[in-house]
Amino acid sequence: MILLYGLLAFMIIGAIIAIETKDLLSSVISVGAMGLALSIIFLILGAPDLAIVQVVVEVVALIMLLRLVVEREDVTIAHRYRYGEVFSTAVGLVFFGIFIVFASLAYRGMPEFGNPVFRVSEMYIRDGFSVSRAANLVTAILLDFRAYDTLGEATVIFVSIVGALVILRKKGRISDERDDTDR
Amino acid sequence: MNGMTLIVKTITRLVLGFIIVFAANIVLYGHITPGGGFAGGVMLACAIILLILAFGKKTALDIVGEKALSAWDSIGALGFLSIALIGFSGGFFFTNFIMRGTPLRLISGGTVMWSNIAIGIKVSACLVAVFIALVMFRLEHKR
Numbered sequence: 114m115i116l117l118y119g120l121l122a123f124m125i126i127g128a129i130i131a132i133e134t135k136d137l138l139s140s141v142i143s144v145g146a147m148g149l150a151l152s153i154i155f156l157i158l159g160a161p162d163l164a165i166v167q168v169v170v171e172v173v174a175l176i177m178l179l180r181l182v183v184e185r186e187d188v189t190i191a192h193r194y195r196y197g198e199v200f201s202t203a204v205g206l207v208f209f210g211i212f213i214v215f216a217s218l219a220y221r222g223m224p225e226f227g228n229p230v231f232r233v234s235e236m237y238i239r240d241g242f243s244v245s246r247a248a249n250l251v252t253a254i255l256l257d258f259r260a261y262d263t264l265g266e267a268t269v270i271f272v273s274i275v276g277a278l279v280i281l282r283k284k285g286r287i288s289d290e291r292d293d294t295d296r
Numbered sequence: 297m298n299g300m301t302l303i304v305k306t307i308t309r310l311v312l313g314f315i316i317v318f319a320a321n322i323v324l325y326g327h328i329t330p331g332g333g334f335a336g337g338v339m340l341a342c343a344i345i346l347l348i349l350a351f352g353k354k355t356a357l358d359i360v361g362e363k364a365l366s367a368w369d370s371i372g373a374l375g376f377l378s379i380a381l382i383g384f385s386g387g388f389f390f391t392n393f394i395m396r397g398t399p400l401r402l403i404s405g406g407t408v409m410w411s412n413i414a415i416g417i418k419v420s421a422c423l424v425a426v427f428i429a430l431v432m433f434r435l436e437h438k439r
Binding site: 249 | 341342369373380423
């Protein structure tokens, strides 16, 4: 449990550094360190599926961000604190304190850590193996009991990637055509 | 974007097959061991991204082109959807229509393994396509 809290503190410090640092490259690297700590937390809590996904996705995202950052010329962000920003930071801290108070009040009514709210998950744990015959219960829930959810996620990924490809490709094509006509 | 040095190319040649085999293992045994279609697909995408980074844009895009990537993406998505639609033969959307088989063997769990394979193909093609879109097209635009 101490290791868990230590990793959580590491993640919070990494997140603050990622937001506050002036150098874009070190910001990207601290985001990567945060993802690594998150994957170790998943391993400690006994979720190897999530840990594998977290590590692998973090690696791919880090490679993409590094490629994009290294290609940019203006990697540093000039930023100075002014009077108005100090005021807005103070207001934000006050509201954060109010949020903490109400969240701690709400936390008492929540079920204990590791005890799910929904009764259906008890059914999954009890009957999941005998019904689906898949030894990995997480995959059985994702692709057998709740496959409709997974279909929705796959559709979201598909549409977003098609959209990204269309937008980015069109830009390149227009500039290429202009270059051609200029010649 | 040109390739990297000879050291990186040689190590990529040595390691790439192992990465792809491990990704296939994660996808195929997703219903028995931790992992699954998404994780294995991202690992496969990692292997192809390594290929692109080490050997440069031209060599890698001759092996995995843009059109092939969008085709594989669509094949994965349509495969998953068709598994869902064939479920109507058993009565409902997403019915597990295949025989369940014995647990803890490769052929078990009915449609779960085939869904994993479809999702793995889809996710790997997706991530490589997004990498190419974000990195390559922008570099082309700059030149």
